[in-house]
Amino acid sequence: MRDELVRRFEEFGRKTALIDRQVEFGYDDLLDRIRSAREMLRAHGVAPHDVVVVNGGYSPNSIAALFALFLNRNVVVPMVTLNERDLGTVMEHCRPGFLLRAGAGLELDELAPPPGGTPSVLDRLGDEGAAGLVLLSSGSTGAPKVILHSLDSLVAEKLESRPRRRASTLNILMVLMFDHIGGLNSLLSTLLAGGTAVLPGQRTPEEICELVERYRIRVLPASPTFLNLILMGGYHRTHDLSSLRLITYGTEPMSEELLKRVNREIPGVRLLQTFGTSETGIATTTSESSSSTYFKISDGGVEYRIVDGELQLRSRTQFLGYLNYADDSLTEDRWFRTGDLVEEGADGYLRIRGRAKELINVGGEKLLPLELETVLLASPLVEDCVVYGRPNAITGQTVCVDVKPRGELTRAAVRKHVVEFLTGKVEAFKIPSRISVVDAIGMSDRLKKVRSLPDSGTA
Structure with a gap:
């Protein structure tokens, strides 16, 4: 699998892999950066299965570091921002040995984990030959859940299909974050198919629309809240979005009225509802239509069932467990309770009604x-x-x-x-x-509405 990833990047050659602040980077350049990053890991004694925190958003160096750590069979903990709460949680439950800061360059520092035994992350990873991925839940109060994945499983899922010619000509905007399952899914899907990942700087609605116009973007991944910000700011009128063929939306439920607004204000674009969780990965979906909030999970690697109105999933890219919480979100037969309340329509189409906790x-x-x-x-x-x-x-x-x-x-x-x-x-x-x-509705880093809850005040 690792040889296949390198072979693909070599095959794509000088084709543009990344566009960062109007500078283009070919697959050959990305591969050189990956090799340089691996040399740095070796020079600092980073061994396979060492846990490494990668601090930074999307950049050629952070992406190269991600692939270098995968090839080196490390456990990767991507963190766009370092705050005391999240870093403390990672230190306690992952016991990382290194912090890699990825920006204009790569800087690697050794960390001193708190006293204790060996990290359970290695026991949970299971396969000695696999790389790991740790994601943090997006909860805004209390310690986030530390979610362990096999990075091998996520990469293998994308490598299974041969790159299609159409996919290899697409420019895809990396709107969702570098440490978000949706953002990583977009990145892997784009690069392993030979497409071009366009890296935003600030991820503001105005910047995203400007990039759509500049690079003739055809596929825009977003959230309902982010799409509404585009409409409210009128950026769909001040920028030429005629290149768009598909808008995918997820991370939170879409209201029927907002969907009508998007169809009315950005006509001629197909709208597709995506669905996934940090625990089960992103599923392939099919919307009933661009004007419908009903969608179907059409992914051979994902099973679903509805129990007492709640959607439960089981997938090939399912997480290996939480490192700091009991796995009580899993049933005895390993179905993941999503917490999403749904109703089922005709022919297996589903509509998300909202979160049970809300x-x-x-x-x-x-x-x-x-x-x-x-x-x-x-x-x-x-x-x-x-x-x-x-x-x-x-x-x-x-x-x-x-x-x-x-x-x-x-x-x-x-x-x-x-x-x-x-x-x-x-x-x-x-x-x-x-x-x-209010003057504005709050939006989280994950592009979701900040919704007040009775136990915390924010979510």
């Missing part, structure tokens, strides 16, 4: 935020909104909403409009008791 319970009456957000987005005065629950001494929880209004409206006018707009359209308990007017 369910709002008002005195026994239940509401998923996506339902109310979809109704509110149909208002001509609501540009964006986010619904969440808050504790209430009498009803258990109460419904709250943050609204970004369209146009110049007073806060009182917005609150009055929301109540009047919802009255008669939804049941009385779903009408928010607290309506906050």
Whole structure:
């Protein structure tokens, strides 16, 4: 497998592999950087199965480091940003021996893990010949979950299929992050097929649209929240997006009303809902249509079932376990409980209703935020909104909403409009008791809405 990866890169030769800040790098240059990175690993005594933290976003050097560590059979922990909480969690549960900073160059420092025994990461990896990958969950409170994958399995999945000529001519924007399962999936899918990965600098809606125009991007991976930011900023009008043929969206549920907006504002582009988790990888999907939020998991390597309304998955690229949490998200027969509540339509098509943990319970009456957000987005005065629950001494929880209004409206006018707009359209308990007017709806690094939750305030 490792020989096949190198052979492919050699075969692609001078074809452009990466575009970083308008500078093009061929596969031959990428391969040279991979070899240089491996030489550096050897010079510093980095042995197979040593755990290495790679700090940095997308760059030719960080991508070269990723492949060098794979070829060296290391356990890779990509971290775009280093904060005390996450690094402390990694130090405790992965016991990394090295920190590799990837930017304009590569800098390798030795780490001193806390006292203790050998890291369980090696025991969980199992295959002595395999490289590992550690991802951190995106939770914003408490210690993140430390998720262990076989990097060999993820790479092998992409190497199984021969590069298609059409795929090898595509420029793909790396919108999702370097330490995100979706971002790594996009990167591996693009480079192992001979495509060109275009690396954004800031990942702002304006920059992404500018890059679509500059490099005639045909496939844009994004999230519903990010697509709405493009529409709200009008960047789809100030930049030429006519090259786009496909927009894939995932990481969070898409509201039907927002999907209508995207179809209306960016016409002639096919829309495809993707689905995956940090634990099971990204599944191949088929949308019922560009105007439908129903999709089908059409991946031979992924099984699914629905138990009590929750989607459960089992995949060939499934994680090997958590290093710091009990694997209680796995059933006895190794199905992963996604936490996504779904409904099944005709011919096996699914629609995500929302996250089980986001369910709002008002005195026994239940509401998923996506339902109310979809109704509110149909208002001509609501540009964006986010619904969440808050504790209430009498009803258990109460419904709250943050609204970004369209146009110049007073806060009182917005609150009055929301109540009047919802009255008669939804049941009385779903009408928010607290309506906050905001300048912007928060978005996480993973391009998802920041939704307040009763136990933490953020998510």
